[in-house]
Amino acid sequence: MQLGLIGYYSDFVVYPLAIALLGVVGLIEAGEESAPEWIGTVLVCLGLWTFIEYVLHRFVLHHVPYIRDLHDRHHVEERSRVGTPTWLSLGVHALIALPIWLLSDFATASAVGCGLMLGYLWYISVHHMIHHWHPAHPSYLYTLKRRHAVHHHLDDNANFGVTSLFWDRIFGTARL
Numbered sequence: 819m820q821l822g823l824i825g826y827y828s829d830f831v832v833y834p835l836a837i838a839l840l841g842v843v844g845l846i847e848a849g850e851e852s853a854p855e856w857i858g859t860v861l862v863c864l865g866l867w868t869f870i871e872y873v874l875h876r877f878v879l880h881h882v883p884y885i886r887d888l889h890d891r892h893h894v895e896e897r898s899r900v901g902t903p904t905w906l907s908l909g910v911h912a913l914i915a916l917p918i919w920l921l922s923d924f925a926t927a928s929a930v931g932c933g934l935m936l937g938y939l940w941y942i943s944v945h946h947m948i949h950h951w952h953p954a955h956p957s958y959l960y961t962l963k964r965r966h967a968v969h970h971h972l973d974d975n976a977n978f979g980v981t982s983l984f985w986d987r988i989f990g991t992a993r994l
């Protein structure tokens with residue numbers, strides 16, 4: 819939805835704080851012996867995020883009524899503050915982590931939450947930068963900006979991945 823200035827930038831304050839807090843509490847809960855396993859779970863979920871990002875962009879942002887209309891507006895007005903409110907995205911993360919907590923334990927749920935939230939923060943940060951910054955060529959950010967511009971302006975059936983082109987390559991939607 820259309821966000822105000824505070825609404826748009828609040829993700830960049832709330833998510834680092836939430837990740838740091840959950841990370842500290844989760845690691846304490848996991849204990850020294852289980853710390854490597856906890857970090858491994860975070861990394862796996864960070865990787866899993868790139869797949870979620872691809873699926874959300876390809877099938878939700880481009881096909882679900884209302885969300886599709888908002889996303890269409892982002893395609894045209896790339897710098898307007900159309901986005902997901904922090905309370906909503908945080909709520910979705912909580913809905914994923916809570917059942918894991920109930921079925922498993924807090925340490926595992928916190929690791930999953932940290933991994934997915936890190937991925938989400940990486941995604942919204944990269945997406946903001948490629949629309950508002952002018953990265954030097956060649957660089958990781960420049961490559962992502964060029965590929966995302968192809969998705970915005972040339973072919974909206976290609977390059978659904980924002981942080982990487984990995985899943986586009988797997989599913990045949992990569993366009994360089």
Ligand SMILES: [Zn+2]
Binds near residue numbers: 896945
């Ligand atoms: Zn965009």
Ligand SMILES: [Zn+2]
Binds near residue numbers: 875879880889893974
């Ligand atoms: Zn799109």
